[in-house]
Amino acid sequence: MKNKITKVMHGKLPWIAALLLVIISITCYQTYAWFSHQKKIAELQKVKEPNQLFISAAYAEDVIYFTIPKIDVSDTTKPTKEIYPFAVAGEYVNEFTLQLAHTTNVPFTYKIYEANINTSAVQNSVEYKVGEKWTEFATLTFDQRTHPAGTMLYLTRGTEVQGQYLNETSSGSKLASNKYHEETFGEYSKTYVQDNAEPLYWQKSGITSVPDSSSWGAKPFFKTFVLEIDWTGLTEYNNKETDVIYISAYRDN
Amino acid sequence: MRRSDEKKRDLTALRLERKKITFNLVLFLAASFVVLLAVITAAWFANNRTVTAENAPVSVANRGFELASSGSVVRHSTYWPNADANYDNGADGSGQVYGTNETVSYKATGGTVHQVKQWLTSDNPDEAVEPGSWGSMTFYVIPKTDGDLNIRFTLDVRGFYEEDDNSLVDISTISTDSSMDPIQKLNYQDALRYLQGHVFFFETLGAPEAQTDAYYFEDPIQNGTFTYQIQNAEADKLYPVTIYWIWPATIGQLTLKDNTSHLREGIPIVKDITGSETEPTDKSKVIDIVKTNKVDIFKYGSSSADGVNDVIDASDNPTNYSHLDDWYNKADQTIGVYIDYFMVEVNATLEN
Numbered sequence: 001m002k003n004k005i006t007k008v009m010h011g012k013l014p015w016i017a018a019l020l021l022v023i024i025s026i027t028c029y030q031t032y033a034w035f036s037h038q039k040k041i042a043e044l045q046k047v048k049e050p051n052q053l054f055i056s057a058a059y060a061e062d063v064i065y066f067t068i069p070k071i072d073v074s075d076t077t078k079p080t081k082e083i084y085p086f087a088v089a090g091e092y093v094n095e096f097t098l099q100l101a102h103t104t105n106v107p108f109t110y111k112i113y114e115a116n117i118n119t120s121a122v123q124n125s126v127e128y129k130v131g132e133k134w135t136e137f138a139t140l141t142f143d144q145r146t147h148p149a150g151t152m153l154y155l156t157r158g159t160e161v162q163g164q165y166l167n168e169t170s171s172g173s174k175l176a177s178n179k180y181h182e183e184t185f186g187e188y189s190k191t192y193v194q195d196n197a198e199p200l201y202w203q204k205s206g207i208t209s210v211p212d213s214s215s216w217g218a219k220p221f222f223k224t225f226v227l228e229i230d231w232t233g234l235t236e237y238n239n240k241e242t243d244v245i246y247i248s249a250y251r252d253n
Numbered sequence: 254m255r256r257s258d259e260k261k262r263d264l265t266a267l268r269l270e271r272k273k274i275t276f277n278l279v280l281f282l283a284a285s286f287v288v289l290l291a292v293i294t295a296a297w298f299a300n301n302r303t304v305t306a307e308n309a310p311v312s313v314a315n316r317g318f319e320l321a322s323s324g325s326v327v328r329h330s331t332y333w334p335n336a337d338a339n340y341d342n343g344a345d346g347s348g349q350v351y352g353t354n355e356t357v358s359y360k361a362t363g364g365t366v367h368q369v370k371q372w373l374t375s376d377n378p379d380e381a382v383e384p385g386s387w388g389s390m391t392f393y394v395i396p397k398t399d400g401d402l403n404i405r406f407t408l409d410v411r412g413f414y415e416e417d418d419n420s421l422v423d424i425s426t427i428s429t430d431s432s433m434d435p436i437q438k439l440n441y442q443d444a445l446r447y448l449q450g451h452v453f454f455f456e457t458l459g460a461p462e463a464q465t466d467a468y469y470f471e472d473p474i475q476n477g478t479f480t481y482q483i484q485n486a487e488a489d490k491l492y493p494v495t496i497y498w499i500w501p502a503t504i505g506q507l508t509l510k511d512n513t514s515h516l517r518e519g520i521p522i523v524k525d526i527t528g529s530e531t532e533p534t535d536k537s538k539v540i541d542i543v544k545t546n547k548v549d550i551f552k553y554g555s556s557s558a559d560g561v562n563d564v565i566d567a568s569d570n571p572t573n574y575s576h577l578d579d580w581y582n583k584a585d586q587t588i589g590v591y592i593d594y595f596m597v598e599v600n601a602t603l604e605n
Contacts, residue, residue: 014281022288039320039362041392042598043371044329044336047448048381050589188515 058085089222163204321361324372385502444591450549551580
C-alpha cells in the first residue's frame with residue numbers, strides 16, 4: 001500500500017493533473033470574461049469604382065505620342081485648320097464625358113470630331129502610323145486594335161461632338177469668365193491671373209463608348225477622336241504665343 | 254547483524270522516501286495554491302461586481318453595458334448576411350437619452366447577442382464612398398448598472414470583394430485559399446492594407462463648413478483605440494457616442510502643416526499649425542499616424558519606405574510632395590479597383 005502511494009506521489013501524474021486543472025480553470029474564466037464584456041457595433045460602406053478611362057494616342061498607344069506641333073499662322077499656302085488625333089481608352093463604360101480646357105492667348109477655334117479610320121489615303125485625312133499598345137493597358141485586350149503596329153492609317157473628321165463652353169463671358173467671345181476661377185486656381189486671387197490665362201472649359205456628356213453596347217460585352221474599348229484647331233481669318237502674329245490645352249474624360253455610368 | 258544493517262538501510266531509505274513524498278506534496282500544494290490565486294485574481298479583475306454601501310465616498314466600477322443604435326434602416330442590409338452572419342439586427346428596446354427628456358427606441362446587444370448592426374434614420378442605397386468621402390457613426394452606450402463606466406473602444410476596418418453572385422468575400426480570410434492565384438491574393442491584401450491606412454478616425458467634428466480656416470476634425474484616434482468614461486453612469490440611460498471617419502482625397506490634407514506652399518487641394522483634415530502651439534497638436538498626431546503607417550499608406554512602386562519620414566516632414570517641398578501625392582494616389586487606385594465593400598467595426602470592452 002505504501003509502495004503504491006509512493007509510486008503515485010512520485011510519478012508525473014499529480015503534476016499533469018494539477019496543470020490540466022489550472023489550464024481548464026484559466027480558460028473558463030478568461031472565456032467567460034471575454035464573452036460577458038466585449039460588444040461590437042458595425043456598419044457597411046460600398047466603395048465606388050475608380051475612373052478607369054485614359055486619354056491615349058489615337059489607337060490606344062501611349063498618350064506621349066499625342067502632339068500638337070508648332071502652328072505657323074503666317075504660311076498662307078497651307079490650309080487654315082489642322083486635325084490632331086487622340087483616343088479615350090480603358091475599361092468598358094457605357095457613356096462618358098469629354099472635357100477640353102484651354103487658355104485663350106491665341107483665339108483659335110477648337111472643335112472635336114469622332115474620327116473615321118481608313119486604311120487608304122482619303123482627302124482631308126491625317127496620316128497616322130499605328131504604334132505599340134500603351135503598357136498602361138498591359139492587362140487589357142482591345143478587340144478594336146485590328147491593325148498591328150506599323151500600319152499607316154488615314155483619319156478623317158466624322159460626326160462633330162456637340163459640346164459647349166461652360167464659362168465664356170458671352171457666346172463666341174473666346175474669353176473665359178470668373179465662373180470657375182476658384183476651381184482652377186484655388187485661393188490664388190484673380191488679380192494675379194491674366195484674362196487669357198483663365199481657361200475656357202468645354203464639355204460634352206453622354207458620349208457612347210461603342211456603337212452597339214448590347215453586343216459589346218463590357219470589354220475594354222477605345223474611341224478615337226480628332227481635335228480640330230482652326231485659325232481661319234487670323235492675321236499673322238509677330239510674337240510667339242503659347243496656349244495650354246487639357247483633354248480629360250470621366251465615366252458617366 | 255546483517256538483518257539489522259539491512260533494516261537500518263531500509264529504514265533510512267524509507268525515511269528518505271517519506272521526505273521526498275512530503276516535499277513533493279508540499280511543492281505540489283504550494284504550486285497549485287499560487288496558480289489558483291493567480292486565476293482568482295484575474296477573474297476578479299475581469300468580473301467586478303458593484304458594491305453599494307450607504308454613504309460610501311467611492312463608487313466601484315460598473316458591471317457592464319450594451320451597445321445600441323436607433324433608426325429604421327441598415328445601410329446595404331442585403332449584403333450583411335454574407336459579409337458577417339454573426340451580426341444581429343439587435344433586440345428592440347426604448348429608453349431615455351441621458352440628460353434629455355427624449356425617449357428613443359433602439360436595437361441593442363444583450364443576452365447572447367454581442368454584435369449588432371448600425372441603424373440609421375435614412376439611407377441612400379446607391380451611396381458609395383471614394384477618396385474624399387467622410388461620415389460618422391452615432392450609437393449609444395447603455396450601462397447595465399449605476400456607477401462609473403470606463404470603456405475601451407477599438408476600431409477595425411474590414412475589406413470585402415464581391416463575387417458574380419453578389420456574395421462578399423472577407424479579404425482577411427483569403428490567405429488560406431489555395432485555389433486563388435497568388436498575385437491576385439496579394440492584390441486584394443495590398444488593397445486592404447491601403448484601405449486601413451487611408452481611413453482615419455476622429456472623436457470630434459471640426460469646422461468643415463467654415464468660410465475661412467475650415468478643417469474637418471479634432472482629436473485624432475491613434476492606434477485605432479480610445480477610452481470613453483462616464484462618471485456616475487445611470488443604468489438603462491442612453492449615452493450617445495459619435496466617431497468620425499474620413500478617406501482623405503489627397504495626402505496634402507494630412508501632412509501639410511499649412512498651405513503656404515499652395516500645394517494643398519481641399520481643406521485640411523485637422524487645424525493648421527504655426528509651430529508655436531504646445532505639442533502635441535492634432536496636426537502632429539495625424540503626421541505621426543502617417544509616419545507610423547507609411548507602409549500601408551503609400552504605394553511606393555520601386556522606391557522603398559526608407560527615408561520617407563523625412564519626406565513627410567518636408568512635404569511642403571514640391572518634389573517631396575509630388576512623390577507622396579503619386580504614391581498616395583496609386584494606393585487609392587488599388588483600393589478602388591480591388592475593394593468593393595468595407596466594414597467599420599467598433600469593439601467595446603470594459604476597462605478598469
